[in-house]
Amino acid sequence: MKLKQSINKTIQQAFEKANISEIPMSVSEATKPEFGDYQFNGAMALSKKLGKNPREIASNIIENLDLTGVLSKAEIAGPGFINLWLNSEWIASQCEVAEQDERLNVQSKENPVKVVVDYSGPNMAKQMHVGHLRSTIIGDTLANLLTFLGDEVIRQNHIGDWGTQFGMLIAYLEEMDEDGSVSLKDLEQFYKNAKGRFDADETFADKAREYVVKIQSGDTHCLELWQKFIDISLGHCEEVYDKLGVKLTRKDVRAESFYNDALAHVVSDLQTKGILQESNGAQCVFLEGDDVPVIVQKGDGGYLYATTDLAALRYRAKELGAKRISYVVDARQSGHFKQVFRVAKEAGFVPEDVKLEHIAFGTMMDKGGKPFKTRDGGTVKLIDLLDEAVEKAKDTIKDKEGYSEEEIKALAKIIGIGAVKYADLAINRESNYIFNWDKMLSFEGNTSLYMQYAYARIQSIFRRFDGEIKGNIIIGDTLEHRLAVMLLRFEDVLDRAAEDASPNQITTYLYELATLFMRFYEQNPILKEGVDEAMKMSRLQLADLTAKTIKQGLDILGIQVVDRL
Ligand code: ARG
Numbered sequence: 001m002k003l004k005q006s007i008n009k010t011i012q013q014a015f016e017k018a019n020i021s022e023i024p025m026s027v028s029e030a031t032k033p034e035f036g037d038y039q040f041n042g043a044m045a046l047s048k049k050l051g052k053n054p055r056e057i058a059s060n061i062i063e064n065l066d067l068t069g070v071l072s073k074a075e076i077a078g079p080g081f082i083n084l085w086l087n088s089e090w091i092a093s094q095c096e097v098a099e100q101d102e103r104l105n106v107q108s109k110e111n112p113v114k115v116v117v118d119y120s121g122p123n124m125a126k127q128m129h130v131g132h133l134r135s136t137i138i139g140d141t142l143a144n145l146l147t148f149l150g151d152e153v154i155r156q157n158h159i160g161d162w163g164t165q166f167g168m169l170i171a172y173l174e175e176m177d178e179d180g181s182v183s184l185k186d187l188e189q190f191y192k193n194a195k196g197r198f199d200a201d202e203t204f205a206d207k208a209r210e211y212v213v214k215i216q217s218g219d220t221h222c223l224e225l226w227q228k229f230i231d232i233s234l235g236h237c238e239e240v241y242d243k244l245g246v247k248l249t250r251k252d253v254r255a256e257s258f259y260n261d262a263l264a265h266v267v268s269d270l271q272t273k274g275i276l277q278e279s280n281g282a283q284c285v286f287l288e289g290d291d292v293p294v295i296v297q298k299g300d301g302g303y304l305y306a307t308t309d310l311a312a313l314r315y316r317a318k319e320l321g322a323k324r325i326s327y328v329v330d331a332r333q334s335g336h337f338k339q340v341f342r343v344a345k346e347a348g349f350v351p352e353d354v355k356l357e358h359i360a361f362g363t364m365m366d367k368g369g370k371p372f373k374t375r376d377g378g379t380v381k382l383i384d385l386l387d388e389a390v391e392k393a394k395d396t397i398k399d400k401e402g403y404s405e406e407e408i409k410a411l412a413k414i415i416g417i418g419a420v421k422y423a424d425l426a427i428n429r430e431s432n433y434i435f436n437w438d439k440m441l442s443f444e445g446n447t448s449l450y451m452q453y454a455y456a457r458i459q460s461i462f463r464r465f466d467g468e469i470k471g472n473i474i475i476g477d478t479l480e481h482r483l484a485v486m487l488l489r490f491e492d493v494l495d496r497a498a499e500d501a502s503p504n505q506i507t508t509y510l511y512e513l514a515t516l517f518m519r520f521y522e523q524n525p526i527l528k529e530g531v532d533e534a535m536k537m538s539r540l541q542l543a544d545l546t547a548k549t550i551k552q553g554l555d556i557l558g559i560q561v562v563d564r565l
Contacts, residue, residue, distance in 0.1 A: 054080025167212030
């Protein structure tokens, strides 16, 4: 249920009754409980336009405000704020609807759009690194979220599978003449070895260069080697996806090489449009106000990262028909995306009405604030990092009683992976992020473990209750009121998170919800002797709706819940 919209509608009606022809601003959540549930501060903005005192305008609005439906009380505050209280009966009935509804009363979009989410994008020549981890986690969440809200999401994994380094790598793969999956287990090492050969041996280096030309000209043998290399390399990435539980599959792969045939057309089309210029032998687009041109073809005829992205933009807009294209990529590439987006629009590769966005994220740092590396300065292998997360999670729960070893193992996976994901999603994505095991695996604070614990705690209530839940939701006290309002905010939160592509709005919300529930539960026992039957039924429903909301929220973040913890 779009809560704000319902409140705004009530205010709109008051405007009409009061003969104020302006469009009212939207309400916002009250910052303190004593300010009510929501606040309206449009009266101040209006005072200039109408030449009236804001308090006068506010009281005029209040006089015309319907306080028998969505709202029950309104008060002027300060220079002309209006504090608004939601009607407890109305929120109770809305919670009942949500409790009965599979989608928790979150509407599916009436006008869904086709959205491309470009995420993960590992490079096949190198080990997948932590930057790809962030992209994979944030991208998958965004894709889940938009899907849940009803958009048609097309996941695209723009893997780096083309470039001169592949000549060296496949020459080395051929030389190894063994099952590539063994020597390629450690891609970083494989790369180092190949590079070592390349630097030390002229004949090998010549062969590597020859192979570059050969793959580019479609030589069957070289292409086969290349394909084998890509398959194994991609297989490693898929192990990571699998551990993470992200939904990327082979069919989502639209590799850089997929656009090879389109690259020459990109350049010639830019030429025809008259926006191409030669500079030092290279083909460039100079954008107004930009010092650095976008190079689309080098002097030697080679194409670049930007050329491929232009081809991909066109494919996504024209072939896939996307109306929104979101790139979940490291913030350090923001210059690149700004430029290719502009070129794509100027060249007409992407229609004006298509929304192009770079969902940038910051760098992952270690506790000392340095970019995340292994002790000897190498890239941290993601698979190792995830295994470590599961091991550490096991440590956290190993003393729990009543679990078999198998169960602990399964639980550790859910908790460990959940912790890595949640910690990443819970920060403002654009900030750099300090990776901290202790913090992410804590039962306290805004962590996945805290959320999973809150969920399990509610499930334990239901294990102790056997009976049928019936009757209405009754809002008895302020905490109950606040919990119900919080539950009803869910859709607004998801909408905002989708709009801004910021998963941390969801985590912040879930944390507030779980904390509020814990307080509510301490103050308002449910199954305790002496609790009035109708109250018990009502609170059970609120508890259940809280659990379902947590579960749904975590599901969007790609995190599982457990019934017991
Ligand atoms: N392979 C790139 C990298 O590792 C990421 C690809 C992002 N997507 C894109 N369409 N450029 O930096």
